[in-house]
Amino acid sequence: MSQEIKDIMSIRDIKITDLSANPAPLGLMGFGMTTVLLNIHNAGFYPMNAMILSMGFFYGGLAQIIAGIMEWKKGNTFGTTAFTSYGLFWLTLVGIVLLPQSENHAGLVTESFPFAAYLFMWGVFTLFMFVGTLKGSKALSVVFLALAVLFFLLAAGNYLGSAGAGILTIAGYEGIFTGLAAIYTALGQVLNEAYGRKIVPL
Secondary structure: OOHHHHHHHHHHOOOOOOOOOOOHHHHHHHHHHHHHHHHHHHOOOOOOOHHHHHHHHHHHHHHHHHHHHHHHHOOOHHHHHHHHHHHHHHHHHHHHHHHHHOHHHHHHOOOHHHHHHHHHHHHHHHHHHHHHHOOOOHHHHHHHHHHHHHHHHHHHHHHOHHHHHHHHHHHHHHHHHHHHHHHHHHHHHHHHHHHOOOOOOO
């Protein structure tokens, strides 16, 4: 056997270890904290404000997109699709709220029915993503199932208009639970990795 062939075979035997950080906690925290703060509003505790929109743009939006790109680098199709999609969800939501505030786009206010359709489609997407979590941790499955329920509740509340106010309030409390579940999952991953053992059940 020639030396060249031996060199090629030795190269093929090299195993590359991925030493990059786990981006999932970043994405889950961006999603979880923003979801909690938005749904405290949906539950009726304070009006829509710049704090919610800023969280939606920067932490819920940009941080999740960054996490999605990092998941792509790690070869995780599910993580890439989930974090990038939900990051862009937050950016589109901010756009839906802010675009009609400008004089040139004042006629683009999204009425209840098209907004319900928007939320329903995100619910369908999330339901399919939930199926993808069933092979993973139970904590992640809880997050996606709760999020699917949240989207459908918000869609129903907006579809019904003024008659759906009670549903939107219920959705607010359910959304707080959803966000807290995501925060729990994120911090569990961080602490388990930091201590090198499972101290937070997932």
